[in-house]
Amino acid sequence: MNNQTVARPPAVEAIGLGKKYRRGWALRECSFRIPAGRICGLVGPNGAGKSTLLGLAARLSSPTEGEIRLHGESLADPELRRSFAYVAQDKPLYRRFTVAEMLRFGRELNPRWDQDTAHRIIEQGQLALDARIGTLSGGQRTRVALALALGKRPDLLLLDEPMSDMDPLARHQLLGTLMAEAAEHGTTIVLSSHILPELDGIIDYLLLVDAGRIRLAGEAEEILDAHRLLVGAGTAADLAAHTVIEARQAGRQLTALVRPEEQAIGGDWEATAPTLEELLLGYLRSPQAPSLCTAEAGQAVAA
Amino acid sequence: MIEYRIDRRSGVATYQQIVQQTKQALRLGLLQPGDKLPTAREVVEATAINPNTVLKAYRELDREGLVEPRPGLGTFVSRSLARAGAGADGPLRAELDAWVSRAAEAGLEREDVAALMASVLEQRFITGVGPVAHSDEGNA
Numbered sequence: 083m084n085n086q087t088v089a090r091p092p093a094v095e096a097i098g099l100g101k102k103y104r105r106g107w108a109l110r111e112c113s114f115r116i117p118a119g120r121i122c123g124l125v126g127p128n129g130a131g132k133s134t135l136l137g138l139a140a141r142l143s144s145p146t147e148g149e150i151r152l153h154g155e156s157l158a159d160p161e162l163r164r165s166f167a168y169v170a171q172d173k174p175l176y177r178r179f180t181v182a183e184m185l186r187f188g189r190e191l192n193p194r195w196d197q198d199t200a201h202r203i204i205e206q207g208q209l210a211l212d213a214r215i216g217t218l219s220g221g222q223r224t225r226v227a228l229a230l231a232l233g234k235r236p237d238l239l240l241l242d243e244p245m246s247d248m249d250p251l252a253r254h255q256l257l258g259t260l261m262a263e264a265a266e267h268g269t270t271i272v273l274s275s276h277i278l279p280e281l282d283g284i285i286d287y288l289l290l291v292d293a294g295r296i297r298l299a300g301e302a303e304e305i306l307d308a309h310r311l312l313v314g315a316g317t318a319a320d321l322a323a324h325t326v327i328e329a330r331q332a333g334r335q336l337t338a339l340v341r342p343e344e345q346a347i348g349g350d351w352e353a354t355a356p357t358l359e360e361l362l363l364g365y366l367r368s369p370q371a372p373s374l375c376t377a378e379a380g381q382a383v384a385a
Numbered sequence: 386m387i388e389y390r391i392d393r394r395s396g397v398a399t400y401q402q403i404v405q406q407t408k409q410a411l412r413l414g415l416l417q418p419g420d421k422l423p424t425a426r427e428v429v430e431a432t433a434i435n436p437n438t439v440l441k442a443y444r445e446l447d448r449e450g451l452v453e454p455r456p457g458l459g460t461f462v463s464r465s466l467a468r469a470g471a472g473a474d475g476p477l478r479a480e481l482d483a484w485v486s487r488a489a490e491a492g493l494e495r496e497d498v499a500a501l502m503a504s505v506l507e508q509r510f511i512t513g514v515g516p517v518a519h520s521d522e523g524n525a
């Protein structure tokens with residue numbers, strides 16, 4: 083899987099990307115790369131710009147400034163359109179179609195259609211093929227939308243809050259199916275979520291969007307390794323040598339999330355590696371903390 | 386074949402859990418030389434974890450000489466960690482089982498037994514690393 087990622091252009095590349103709506107900028111000055119074959123978590127609070135970003139990637143809207151390339155291509159040619167699948171938050175499906183008709187629709191629109199995969203996902207959820215979309219629950223509709231997306235056999239899968247309305251079993255099954263798809267075909271997956279624990283162990287790449295800006299971008303492990311959670315007796319002033327993301331004082335005890343500037347952290351601090359959730363919450367609570375973009379996710383040299 | 390159980394809250398890195406569970410199966414003889422490990426696809430479909438995690442674990446097992454990837458076929462066990470007597474039906478296990486029964490009769494709880502066992506092991510295998518890691522090094 084890693085051998086392929088070296089040769090392929092990044093699955094997604096944003097260069098100075100911005101989107102302005104009437105009420106203001108939803109995204110501003112976003113530059114990042116997601117290498118092919120990664121499973122990228124797009125995280126951030128509600129209204130941060132996650133859906134706007136996915137919509138721009140899926141070519142549903144055009145950027146106000148900058149550009150977003152998929153597999154190195156910036157043009158909206160039909161071939162490119164076939165290479166990715168996008169599942170929107172509201173899962174637009176034809177309510178009067180049956181499940182079987184919806185799948186036939188997918189098959190006729192997509193030359194690479196994989197009926198087996200699509201069918202397996204429907205069967206897993208024990209959905210009747212003759213059930214009308216309009217009679218299904220939210221979670222069941224999500225399943226149909228994901229069956230359509232995976233049946234397309236995309237190189238890139240863009241999923242906006244895919245599991246938010248599913249029960250734990252369905253969520254586990256579908257994440258398993260997504261991971262299996264990635265293992266077998268090297269599919270790049272970008273999924274947005276604000277349910278942070280859901281992403282732990284799933285994603286290997288991270289994009290934190292907050293108030294329309296990219297705050298963290300890169301290899302999840304590399305980003306986690308760059309941070310330490312410190313607990314000890316002291317004040318924030320003792321940590322001046324490091325980049326302090328967040329520091330909270332309770333009596334004599336200080337709890338701080340830092341990016342250590344050197345390997346060794348002096349003083350009597352108990353240092354542990356933060357979990358993904360601790361890291362993300364630390365950043366979200368501290369809007370002024372400096373952003374971090376790893377070399378792999380960094381800005382393109384020549385735009 | 387082996388089925389992995391991933392505990393996301395254990396604090397142990399996911400790939401380490403796969404490495405440990407594989408070694409455990411090798412020690413107990415549940416996996417033997419020539420056996421095939423599940424494919425990355427099979428593991429992630431059942432556990433919903435990142436495929437790279439499985440590959441990382443298998444690379445680690447390969448580095449330790451326990452398994453061997455055969456391109457196009459899968460990953461196969463190349464060496465066993467089972468020792469005479471350490472198997473699931475070996476005499477040492479039966480003796481230990483009898484001893485644990487006596488401990489229980491003497492009123493010891495599970496935690497007491499575990500603590501006692503840990504302290505004896507600590508004395509026997511003197512390293513700071515702990516008994517499991519120590520016996521691995523002895524094997525490698």
